[in-house]
Amino acid sequence: MSRVIVIGAGLSGLSAACHLVADGHDVTVVERESFPGGRNGVRRADGFSFDTGPTVLTMPALLEHPLRRIGGSLEPLRLRRLDPGYRGFFADGSRIDVRATVDAMTAEIAEQVSAADAAAFTGFVGWLEQLHEVEVPNFIARNFDSPLDLLSRPGAAAKLVRLGGFGRLGPTIRRRFADDRLVRLFTFQAMYAGLAPDDALALYAVITYMDSISGVWFPADGMHAVPLTLAAALEAAGAELRYETAAEQILTDAQGRVAGVRAGGEQLAADAVVLTADLPTAYRTLLPDLTPPRAARSGDFSPSAVVWHLGVRGDLPAEAVHHNIHFGHAWGEAFEQLIKRKELMSDPSRLVTIPTVDAPAMAPPGHSVLYLLEPVPNLTGGQDWSAEGPRLRERLLAFLQRHDYPTEVVTELMVTPADWAAQGMAAGTPFSLAHSFAQTGPFRPPNVERRRPGVFLAGTGTTPGVGIPMVLISGELAARRVRDYLGAVR
Numbered sequence: 410m411s412r413v414i415v416i417g418a419g420l421s422g423l424s425a426a427c428h429l430v431a432d433g434h435d436v437t438v439v440e441r442e443s444f445p446g447g448r449n450g451v452r453r454a455d456g457f458s459f460d461t462g463p464t465v466l467t468m469p470a471l472l473e474h475p476l477r478r479i480g481g482s483l484e485p486l487r488l489r490r491l492d493p494g495y496r497g498f499f500a501d502g503s504r505i506d507v508r509a510t511v512d513a514m515t516a517e518i519a520e521q522v523s524a525a526d527a528a529a530f531t532g533f534v535g536w537l538e539q540l541h542e543v544e545v546p547n548f549i550a551r552n553f554d555s556p557l558d559l560l561s562r563p564g565a566a567a568k569l570v571r572l573g574g575f576g577r578l579g580p581t582i583r584r585r586f587a588d589d590r591l592v593r594l595f596t597f598q599a600m601y602a603g604l605a606p607d608d609a610l611a612l613y614a615v616i617t618y619m620d621s622i623s624g625v626w627f628p629a630d631g632m633h634a635v636p637l638t639l640a641a642a643l644e645a646a647g648a649e650l651r652y653e654t655a656a657e658q659i660l661t662d663a664q665g666r667v668a669g670v671r672a673g674g675e676q677l678a679a680d681a682v683v684l685t686a687d688l689p690t691a692y693r694t695l696l697p698d699l700t701p702p703r704a705a706r707s708g709d710f711s712p713s714a715v716v717w718h719l720g721v722r723g724d725l726p727a728e729a730v731h732h733n734i735h736f737g738h739a740w741g742e743a744f745e746q747l748i749k750r751k752e753l754m755s756d757p758s759r760l761v762t763i764p765t766v767d768a769p770a771m772a773p774p775g776h777s778v779l780y781l782l783e784p785v786p787n788l789t790g791g792q793d794w795s796a797e798g799p800r801l802r803e804r805l806l807a808f809l810q811r812h813d814y815p816t817e818v819v820t821e822l823m824v825t826p827a828d829w830a831a832q833g834m835a836a837g838t839p840f841s842l843a844h845s846f847a848q849t850g851p852f853r854p855p856n857v858e859r860r861r862p863g864v865f866l867a868g869t870g871t872t873p874g875v876g877i878p879m880v881l882i883s884g885e886l887a888a889r890r891v892r893d894y895l896g897a898v899r
Contacts, residue, residue, distance in 0.1 A: 410435045411895045414670045414677055416656040416695070417685035419447020420877060421867035423639040424884025425683045425891075426648055427475035432892050436648040437679075439672040441655035446636035447685070448839055449877075455820040456773040457720035460632040462839075464762040464780055465732065467619040468878040469626050472635065475885065481642030487629035489767060494625035496730045497594050498812075500738040504728070505590055507621050514621075522588045533585050533595070536572065537618040543568050544615050549873045550882050552889060553851035574612035579741075581611040593736055595621060597758070600784060601876055603711025603843030605744035610846060619878060627731065631768050635877075659684075659695050659864065667863025681863045681891045683884075688842075688854055688870030689835040696861060702854040704842055705870065711840035712747050713787040713826040715798070717805055719779040720772060723815030725763065733761040735812065751790035753797070759783050759808065777815060781805055787826055788837035794827040801825075841869035849874070856883065857890050865890045 413429050415422045418440035429436045444451065449462040466472075466488075473483050492513070493506035505521045508514040511534055519527035547565035559566060573581055578599055582592050596606035598616040628634040640650055654673035659682055662668040669678040684691050692701035700706075737743060739756035746752045762780040765772045772778050783805065786792060802823055809816050826837030835841070842848050856871040858864040867887040869875045874883075 411680040412437070412678060413681045413683065413891055413895075414439060414672075414679040415683045415685065416670065416672075417447060417868070418442075418445040418636065418640065418650060418652075419685055419868065419880070420449055420636060420639070421869075421880040421884045421887070422447070422683065422685040423636055423643065424475045424881045425685070425867050425887045426643050426884075427479050427481075427639065427646075428885050428888030429683070429891060430643065430646050430648050431475075431478035432888065434891070434895070436643075437677060438643070438648060438650045439654045439656050439670065439677075440650065440652050443652050444636075445640040445650065445652075446633055449632060449636050451631070451633035452718065452822060454822075455720060457776070457778055457820055458631060458633075458771040459718040459720075459778060459822065460764060460780070461716075461718070461824070462632065463877055464632060464764070465620060466626045466628070466632065466635065466877060468623055471878050471881045472639075475881065476639065476642050479642055479646035481638070481645070483638075485638050485641070486634055488626045489629065491625045491627055491731050491767070493730055493732075494620060495594070495732045495734055496728070497590065498733060498735045499590050499593075500736060503590065505594060506730075507594060507625075509624055511622070518591065522591060526586050526588050526591055529585050534622055536585075537614055537622055539568075539572055540574060540612060540615050541618045543572070544574075544612060548850055549615075549879070550886070552856065552886050553872065554855075556851040558851055569612060574610065576611045577607055578609040578611045578613055579605075579607035581614070582606075589740075590736075593740060597734070600712070601840070602874070603709075603748075603840055604845065605741070605748050607741060607744070608748075609844075613844065616876070625732065627764070627767050629768060631764055631771055656695060659861070661861070665861065667861065679863075680895055681865065683865050683867055683887045683891065685866070685868040687834050687868065688866070690833040691866065691870075696858065696864070699858070699860055704848050704852075704854050705835070708848055709843045709845060710787050710789070710836035711838050711843045711875070712784050713829060713836070713838035713840070714782050715785050715801055715805075715826075716824045717779075717781040717802065718822040718824070719781065719818055720776060720820040721779055721815040722776050722817040722819055725766075725777055725815065726813040729761075729763060729766070729814070731763060731766045733763070735759050735761065735808075747784055747786060751786040753785055753792070753801075754783075757783050759805075761809075761812075761814065776819065779809075779814065781809070785826065788830055792826070794825040798823055798825045798827075835870075840875050842874075844874055856887050863894065865894075
């Protein structure tokens with residue numbers, strides 16, 4: 410039995426560990442924090458529980474896959490599909506819900522928008538489904554060794570061209586819908602990839618498929634239940650999880666191959682290592698003698714976000730749901746400010762997530778948890794967050810008051826780009842490298858470090874990219890690399 414050490418108990422590391430255990434390896438996960446989850450963490454204060462990482466869970470089958478491989482299941486999560494998945498509030502006072510079924514969404518568009526756009530929605534869904542079917546197996550859930558690998562599946566590439574995947578997302582959606590509100594609802598997902606909708610390739614509509622068609626889900630006990638469930642299944646399957654154990658050094662033998670990891674002051678033998686820290690941090694701290702990939706040194710990083718976690722007392726607005734997107738008047742010009750000029754948006758769109766709508770135990774009775782997110786430039790924008798943070802807090806408080814959210818604050822935590830950087834995230838962004846074409850697929854930093862045999866990578870900075878579905882896949886792709894390297898499959 411080969412021994413594999415996974416550094417980091419975030420979702421990519423836990424996913425990798427599940428697949429490695431299923432492949433017959435002896436697996437140890439070392440994690441510097443006292444709990445699993447990485448960015449999918451938790452903070453508790455004054456009777457409130459705050460999910461500090463992602464708030465949107467899509468494609469639960471991608472989570473079920475590693476669990477089932479080691480005898481686990483999704484049952485402990487008690488997942489519920491949210492309906493609406495999002496509620497979009499627009500600057501003209503209107504609102505549109507993203508409903509949980511195609512029929513319900515068609516009816517919503519017919520009622521709130523127009524019969525013509527409702528009729529167009531059916532064709533839009535079919536197009537998204539085709540994009541998903543061609544992209545996931547051929548270009549997302551796949552290891553690449555070189556850009557030439559793109560030519561190995563010419564049929565899939567040709568279909569992606571026929572579907573218009575290499576056009577621009579914004580203009581593509583505008584050709585389908587006349588109402589600009591629908592264009593915003595179905596293109597804002599480009600921000601997950603670090604791109605303005607009008608600059609993103611249309612193939613990134615696969616993200617729209619994931620949350621607008623496949624659906625948005627929520628665990629009964631909050632998002633932190635996801636890594637807790639993965640960790641529990643791993644321990645039941647025989648993996649060892651060592652918390653409060655920071656990795657200090659990757660050990661090598663005389664031939665330069667991986668021999669183990671020094672972690673928590675102890676030397677742990679290993680035949681392979683899966684490293685999940687943010688890529689620039691991983692190279693700086695654990696592979697300091699190697700030059701990082703070009704993108705990790707000088708690539709384009711996604712914008713960041715300020716997240717304001719609030720425990721508040723008082724009644725919620727009657728129209729508030731779990732995920733509320735408040736769109737500003739501005740759109741294209743806002744992205745110009747944020748991404749190209751790296752300025753704070755003068756008219757931002759904001760997300761307000763209220764997990765206590767579906768998990769009331771996350772707050773004391775009569776209270777709610779609010780998660781308020783505003784996109785902001787990453788640290789290359791040059792903002793002084795020690796000064797800008799308090800000013801932004803006042804603007805966000807005024808925004809909450811305008812929209813009748815409770816503002817009697819019991820406890821709070823504001824996370825700025827400076828805080829993300831302090832957690833080891835390059836450029837102060839939790840969204841890693843932007844998904845421009847030159848930083849996607851085979852052009853993204855690889856998940857195998859061939860100069861250090863036995864080192865493999867997973868997480869947002871490597872393939873396939875950012876978001877819960879992608880990092881779960883990245884863990885599986887890293888495990889496949891280990892499988893090929895060690896040749897140990899049960």
